[in-house]
Amino acid sequence: MSQPAVAAAPAASPRRIAALALPALVVLAAEPLYVLVDTAVVGHLGRVPLAALAIGGTVLTLIAWLGTVVAYGTTGRSARRFGAGDRAAAVAEGVQSSWLALGVGVLVAVGMQVGGGALARTLAGGPGEVADAAAQWLRVAALGAPGLLLAAAGNGWLRGVQDTRRPLVFVLGPNLLSAVLCPLLVYPLGLGLVGSAVANVVAQTIGGALFAGALVAERVPLRPRPRLIGQQLVLSRDLLIRGAAFQASFLSATAVAARFGAAAVGAHQIALQLWFFTALVLDALAIAAQSLVGAALGGGDDAGARALARRIGLLGGACGVAFAVVIAAGAGVVPGWFSSDPQVRDQAMLAWPWFVAMQPLAGVVFALDGVLIGAGDVRYLRNLTIVAALGGFLPAIWLAYGLDLGLGGIWAGLTLFVVIRLVALLLRLRSGGWAVVGAVR
Numbered sequence: 001m002s003q004p005a006v007a008a009a010p011a012a013s014p015r016r017i018a019a020l021a022l023p024a025l026v027v028l029a030a031e032p033l034y035v036l037v038d039t040a041v042v043g044h045l046g047r048v049p050l051a052a053l054a055i056g057g058t059v060l061t062l063i064a065w066l067g068t069v070v071a072y073g074t075t076g077r078s079a080r081r082f083g084a085g086d087r088a089a090a091v092a093e094g095v096q097s098s099w100l101a102l103g104v105g106v107l108v109a110v111g112m113q114v115g116g117g118a119l120a121r122t123l124a125g126g127p128g129e130v131a132d133a134a135a136q137w138l139r140v141a142a143l144g145a146p147g148l149l150l151a152a153a154g155n156g157w158l159r160g161v162q163d164t165r166r167p168l169v170f171v172l173g174p175n176l177l178s179a180v181l182c183p184l185l186v187y188p189l190g191l192g193l194v195g196s197a198v199a200n201v202v203a204q205t206i207g208g209a210l211f212a213g214a215l216v217a218e219r220v221p222l223r224p225r226p227r228l229i230g231q232q233l234v235l236s237r238d239l240l241i242r243g244a245a246f247q248a249s250f251l252s253a254t255a256v257a258a259r260f261g262a263a264a265v266g267a268h269q270i271a272l273q274l275w276f277f278t279a280l281v282l283d284a285l286a287i288a289a290q291s292l293v294g295a296a297l298g299g300g301d302d303a304g305a306r307a308l309a310r311r312i313g314l315l316g317g318a319c320g321v322a323f324a325v326v327i328a329a330g331a332g333v334v335p336g337w338f339s340s341d342p343q344v345r346d347q348a349m350l351a352w353p354w355f356v357a358m359q360p361l362a363g364v365v366f367a368l369d370g371v372l373i374g375a376g377d378v379r380y381l382r383n384l385t386i387v388a389a390l391g392g393f394l395p396a397i398w399l400a401y402g403l404d405l406g407l408g409g410i411w412a413g414l415t416l417f418v419v420i421r422l423v424a425l426l427l428r429l430r431s432g433g434w435a436v437v438g439a440v441r
Contacts, residue, residue, distance in 0.1 A: 017288045017315065023164035025284035027155065030175045031064065032280070034203075037179045041186050042196050049193040052133035055123045059138060060200070063108055063145055065243060067152025070101050072290065073235040074153055076374045078160020079294025083301075084439035087161060091218045094157025096228040098215060100236075101153040105146030112142030133193055140197035147201075147208025154211025159291050170210040178203030238382040239373075245389040249417065252394055253410050256401045264407050267347035270335055271355050271411070278323050282363055285316055286370025293374035302435040309371045309429055313364050320363020328356045347407050354411035361418050368425040377434040384424045393417035 035057065042053045074097040081090035112119075120135035121127050155167050178199045185195030215222065250272070257268035289312045296305040327334070335348040372381050396416050400409025428434055 014311075014315070017285070017292065017312065020159070020162065020164055020288035020291055021284040023168045024159065024287040025281060027167050027171045028280055028284055028287075030171050034175045034179055038182055038196055038200070041183050042193060045186070045192060048129050048133055051124075051130045052120075052137055052193060053196065055120060055130065055134040056137040056141060056197075058123065059112075059119065060141055063142075063148060064152075066104060066240075067101070067149045069236050069239045069243060070097055070104075070149060070232075071152040071156035071159075072373055073097070073232055073239055073378070074156025075159045075287065075290040076294045076376050076378075077232070077235070078157040079162075079291045079374060080298030080376070081439050082161045083295030083298025085299070086439060088218075088220050089439065090161050091157060091215065091220050092225075093160065093228070093232075094153060095215055095220060095222055096225055097153040097156055097232055098150055098212065099224045100229050100232055101149035102146055105149040108145040108149075109142045112138050112145075116142065137193055137197045140194055141200045144201035144204030147204035147206070150208030151204065151211050154208075154214060158211075158214065159287060160294065162291055162295065166214060167211075170207055170214070174203040174207040174210070177206070235376070235378055238378040242378075242382045242385045245385045249389045249393045253397050253414065256397050257407060257410055259401055260406055263341065263343035263347045266341065266344040267335070267351060268407055268410065270344070270348055271351045274327070274334070275355065275414075278327075278359065278362070279366065281323075282316060282319060282366035283370075285312065285319065286366050286373070288312070289367060289370030290374035293371050294376070297375055297435060297437050298439050300437045302432075302437050305375070305435050305437075306432070309368070312367045312371060313429070316363040316365075316367025317360050318363070320360035323363070324356050324359035327352075327359065331356075350406055350408040351411040354408065354415050358415045358418050361415075361422050365418055365421050365425060368429060372425070372428065372434055375434045375436065377428070377436075380428060380434070384421060384428075388417050388420040388424070392420045 039050070039053065039057075043050045074093055078090040078093040081087075081093060116138040117131075117135040120138055121131040124131035124134060151171065154170065158164070158167050181202060182196055182199040185191045185198055186193070187195075189195060191198065254265065254268065254272070257265040289308070292308050292312075293305050296302075296308055331349065331352050335345045335352075369381060372378070393413050393416065396413030397410050400406070400413060403409070405412075
């Protein structure tokens with residue numbers, strides 16, 4: 001037990017945090033960047049294929065979100081085992097999460113063959129060309145779900161054992177291949193929209209196979225263990241509920257913005273997508289926190305875990321300040337990159353001061369989210385998110401609608417959501433109730 005505790009001391013250095021966060025950032029960015037390539041390729045086929053891709057891509061995004069839940073849950077559990085000096089047990093967490101991911105992926109693939117048409121018609125608002133094309137794309141693309149979720153589980157346990165090199169290769173390689181295949185399949189080979197789905201399946205299946213191969217190479221037992229899978233399901237359930245609260249909040253914000261007119265909802269979309277981009281970067285820091293904090297607590301080093309939490313929180317705040325400076329400087333320029341409509345740009349300026357002000361706060365919040373996920377304190381995060389959404393964000397944005405406060409009122413509500421979470425996270429950090437040592441929480 002002494003060796004992991006010794007190893008935990010240098011883990012808090014900025015260099016070590018960056019060594020985990022930067023590769024994680026590349027992995028996180030790979031999928032959104034590929035989606036942009038896919039959209040650009042399909043967009044030249046016409047309006048109907050592009051609309052169909054938008055519908056099908058929304059479903060695929062939800063499947064990828066399930067994968068993120070599996071990955072985050074696995075990282076903390078694997079990191080604890082790794083910190084306790086038991087690499088085999090850390091990898092065993094990956095084996096069981098991979099069985100879970102494979103099972104869910106197969107269910108999704110089969111479910112889309114049966115219900116993909118009905119789902120596409122529901123999302124498209126009824127039968128028609130767009131619904132038919134979306135259903136066809138979904139049925140093919142869903143075949144990649146097992147590989148997509150296997151790769152997510154693989155990312156989780158490899159981050160837990162602080163191996164960031166292989167996930168980088170396993171994710172970037174297939175995505176680059178898919179980016180090359182997509183235009184070839186769509187145009188010269190004449191597969192059209194289906195070619196886009198096939199390219200997705202190829203990349204996801206290869207990625208899943210690479211992560212599965214990494215498990216086999218560890219030479220640990222590969223049989224399913226229902227009890228361990230059940231424990232992971234409980235953790236995933238809490239993360240899913242937490243994520244559902246986020247989804248409901250942001251969907252409500254968009255619905256309220258739409259009631260203020262086309263210019264308002266367009267400006268809201270610009271600010272929201274930039275918010276998601278900054279969240280993506282800060283999530284890389286949270287992933288480093290999951291791995292390092294989990295390993296420290298698994299090694300019995302609660303003091304080291306607390307020091308890590310403070311340092312990572314400060315780094316998150318510093319990143320948030322940097323984002324705030326850049327976003328403030330771009331106030332008169334950035335909205336014009338996304339829209340030439342002067343009304344949209346004017347509306348964006350109503351959200352912009354709130355967007356800038358919340359960045360330092362959000363930087364700390366995202367970092368501390370990662371700390372508590374790494375510590376396995378997911379139930380607290382679940383409850384906090386529900387309280388902040390139901391008690392802060394949702395009432396604020398609907399009040400903005402009732403009082404006709406416009407887009408500024410919506411983004412004030414989002415800022416309140418962040419402030420409530422920040423205060424509660426700082427109180428939790430100070431209490432020390434999250435810093436439970438041992439290989440299993």
